[in-house]
Amino acid sequence: MAYPDALLGENEYVVVHKHPHWKMLVLPVLVLLVVVGGGSYLAALVAPTTWHLPVWIALAVVGGLLVLWFTVAPLVRWRTTHFVITTHRLMVREGVFTRSGVDIPVQRINSVRFRHGLLDRLVGCGTLIVESASDEPLEFDDIPAVEKVHTLLHREINESDPD
Structure with a gap:
């Protein structure tokens, strides 16, 4: 049974079921693009150095946390909001x-x-x-x-x- 069908009473039917508008996802997508672009740029800058591996790991960890906090969390919040x-x-x-x-x-x-x-x-x-x-x-x-x-x-x- 799909949401919200499990919550309906007898003789009750869904007229409208919506999530918030996609405009609330514009900023999270921009953050994703900036994090990926900035991380890639910084990774390319340190590539010629001998200590590039620890920097790449640090960039991946920081970038992953930023993407989780500012992109994935708002996406999940959007998906779990129902009107x-x-x-x-x-x-x-x-x-x-x-x-x-x-x-x-x-x-x-x-x-x-x-x-x-x-x-x-x-x-x-x-x-x-x-x-x-x-x-x-x-x-x-x-x-x-x-x-x-x-x-x-x-x-x-x-x-x-x-x-």
Whole structure:
């Protein structure tokens, strides 16, 4: 059973299931390119020396740690972050080792807004702002196709309205 199917109740169906927008991976990819390029350049500089082997090992260790911390960790964080709208609720799950989540029943959502600046509009994402009955507004950043998600969530709210 794929995520989030294992979390669904009876007669509950997934309407939207998204990860954050790929724009949050741009900086980690740039870090990867800089680390690999810089490490390769430094390795080529010390290649003619007689002590190049310990320097290469040190460069590999430092480069590996930098790539793990600044590229692999954000990629795993992106992959384990889920924004899900079902017929009954809005679910957000995030975290790798420590998971956290928010579930808001669709009937308790008062209003849904979205916001996206120029860069967000160019890449096709934005911030979804959800106001529920008792909580402060929750903001979910980097939602891909935020206008479409806004429309689908609004439709689910209207369909679940008992009036």
